[in-house]
Amino acid sequence: MVSIINNVVHGGPAFYIPAHISFGQYVVDKFRAVFDTEEGSKVAMINGETGQETTYRQLLQEIVNVGTGLKKLGVKRGDVVALCSENKLEYIAAALAVVCCGATITPLNIQYTKDEMTHVMKISKPNMLICSEAAMKLNYSTFKTVPSIKKIIQLDGEPTVAGVIPYRELLVATDVWAFEATEVQGWTDTAYILYSSGTTGLPKGVMLTHLNILYSAANFENGDKNNPIPDLKFLTIVPWYHAYGLMSTINYLIVRKQLVYLSGFNPKKYLNAIQEYKINVLVAVPPIVVFLAKSPLATQYDLSSVLVVLCGAAPLSVETINDAMKRLPTCLGIFQGYGMTETSLLATTDLDMEKSKPGSGGYPVPGLKAKVVDLDTGKKQGPRQSGEICLKGPLMMKGYAGNEAATREMIDSEGYLKTGDIGYYDEDGSFFVIDRLKELIKYKGYQVPPAEVESVLLEHPAVAESAVVGAPDEAAGELPTAFVVLKPGITATEKEIIDFAATRLSTAKRLHGGVIFIDAIPKNPSGKILRRVLRQKLKEKKKSKL
Known part of the structure; x- marks a missing residue:
């Protein structure tokens, strides 16, 4: 039902949802x-670490x-x-x-x-x-x-x-x-406040209404109708404080899947859970798929029950998909979805096995419209022309809690939410994400706002200026990396700065990509850091090492 009209990709007719009731009542x-x-007595959730079962x-x-x-x-x-x-x-x-x-x-x-x-x-x-x-x-x-x-x-x-x-x-x-x-x-009351950095800056509170999350659940129910295989067992380790973890878990329970969950990623526990519970569907993030593709440990367990891998939170390369498929002998496919906290989880999905395109985030959800706009002119782009992906529809957030200015900045003149991701769609309306316009770094699916890390680095007595960007990494997605200008006459080592940041930042936000000392931070005339220039420096440094 996907169509392209005047360079806007339409996901088809919207779902019916009972917007008059609360999500809780639903x-x-x-x-x-x-x-x-009898179905009520079926197991809904299993704690993969304790074995506790809940019907x-x-x-x-x-x-x-x-x-x-x-x-x-x-x-x-x-x-x-x-x-x-x-x-x-x-x-x-x-x-x-x-x-x-x-x-x-x-x-x-x-x-x-x-x-x-x-x-x-x-x-x-x-x-x-x-x-x-x-x-x-x-x-x-x-x-x-x-x-x-x-x-x-x-x-x-x-x-x-x-x-x-x-x-x-x-x-x-x-x-x-x-x-x-x-x-x-339902259309105005906030059900969730989840934390996201949008396209820049410190974490913001994303307000999702009952209508938003009812629509997200309807998307999962619609996908389940097309599922030819009943009684699938799912495994998730995505933390429930994350939009992906919380919303996918509740949405799968609504369509009465059996969910095995773990409190974190431990390679042996993870593989053992697949083997012991004969898991059919892995709810994963890219580092998990990379682990399955690369780790020798994965060959020591029986993974033959895995039929589908659902991957979100960050893009996954075609090469990684192909390598992982070789390790999963009965897997029908590794499917990606694209979205963000501000879009109530999935905005595009790639679940149709006949139409699936490896490396794609899939097609807009029914009821959504998507466009790609030129970065300079804002003009709508045609198929295979890259620009910023913008989305509109009932999944779009109510706004940022207590921050109307940031909310306005995220919405364009036509009411579309600006994702800050650069990509394109093909002739069929399937979307591909190729780069990041927004400053946000994705480390193992976690959001790392550069401004937050930079403010910590500036507290170091030797640091005059700093700029943080993500260095591409196959396993982690991106590694937070700092470019640092030292104060005149003061010295500091890379280890000193890394250790200083580690005591003030949670694990995901630490400088896993290291520190690069530089004479000046590149900026535009208005003083905004030119992060693209710094990311290019990282690419050149990597090439020189090779």
């Missing part, structure tokens, strides 16, 4: 439909029990609840219960540093925090400094601090048929 209704059936019936009961408990604590429409934890069953139940209360859920990276944690909570201003024991031990000293937080709930273990409410006290026995989610205005 999920409850989906799970109620099988609650008293769809148990999952729904947990959601409504927690939802009732949260309502009794006073959680209501308009509230913001932060969630900080590693992947675990209670995470999904708590997130959906919050949405059922009409409140907004905002997931936090458990590995954030104090400054990062403080920054994002200044954006979302949560009045309640739900977190794991591990998150409490790592971050309580920061949590207690956030004035908006009035209550803290601990998901597991005994409360580590006086006054913290144990999760078990939220579990109020509730009749699943009597439970009702709080009514919302």
Whole structure:
């Protein structure tokens, strides 16, 4: 149904979605439909590390029990609840219960540093925090400094601090048929605040409405209708504080897939989970696919159950796809999707095996329009003419929380969201991403804002100026690399600067690509760093080494 009209690629007729109800009520209704059936007793989620199994019936009961408990604590429409934890069953139940209360859920990276944690909570201003024991031990000293937080709930273990409410006290026995989610205005009320850096700068809070995430779920349901293979088992290690991890997990549960999940990537645990649970579908990011393609360890396990690999968060090369396919003897294909937090996950998909094109992000989702515009003139480009990819439709975010100026900067005069990615579409309307206009660095699927790293480097007493760009890397995608100008008469080594940054930044944002000392940072007349010039220097340096 994809068509190209006046150099705009149309994804076809929009999905019907029940925009009058909350996303929480939608999920409850989906799970109620099988609650008293044999399907309700099927396993929904398996903790791949502990073996804990949860059926769809148990999952729904947990959601409504927690939802009732949260309502009794006073959680209501308009509230913001932060969630900080590693992947675990209670995470999904708590997130959906919050949405059922009409409140907004905002997931936090458990590995954030104090400054990062403080920054994002200044954006979302949560009045309640739900977190794991591990998150409490790592971050309580920061949590207690956030004035908006009035209550803290601990998901597991005994409360580590006086006054913290144990999760078990939220579990109020509730009749699943009597439970009702709080009514919302689906097209305006915010269900999620997720963190993204857009095209530049420090992390921003992306507000996704109930309508946005209902539409995202409809896209997954539509894709499942075309699936010829029932009862697929999925494996995911994508963290649930990430839009890709949280939204894909919930959307797959809605279409009643069995999900095996891990709290992080451990090569042996990952491969063993595929072998033990006979996984059919891998929900992956590029480093995982590179690992499968390159690691000798992958040849020591039985991966013959894998039929499909779904890869997102960053582009994957055709070479890596081909190498990985050689290691997966029964795999039908490695499919990519393209999108960003601001597009409620997937904006284009490449799931049609007959129309799939290796290296492509696929075709616009039904109901979406996509165009490619010339970087200088803004003119709409035709097939195979590169420019900035721009998107429009019901998946586009409500805006950035508390930052109207940044929201305006992301939207063009025709109402399209400017992705900051450079690419093109072919004659069939299939999209290919070839470069990054935006400054954001993607390290192993994680977003690294250069400005944030640069501000840390400028705190070093020897650094006069700095500029950070991503060095291309097959395994990681891009490695954060710093160009540094030293102050006159002061010296510093590469190791000193790397170590200095490492104590102030979370793992993904550290200088994995190293430090390059330079006499001056290239800038345009208005003082903006010319990152393309620096990326070209990296390419030249790599060629000279070869």
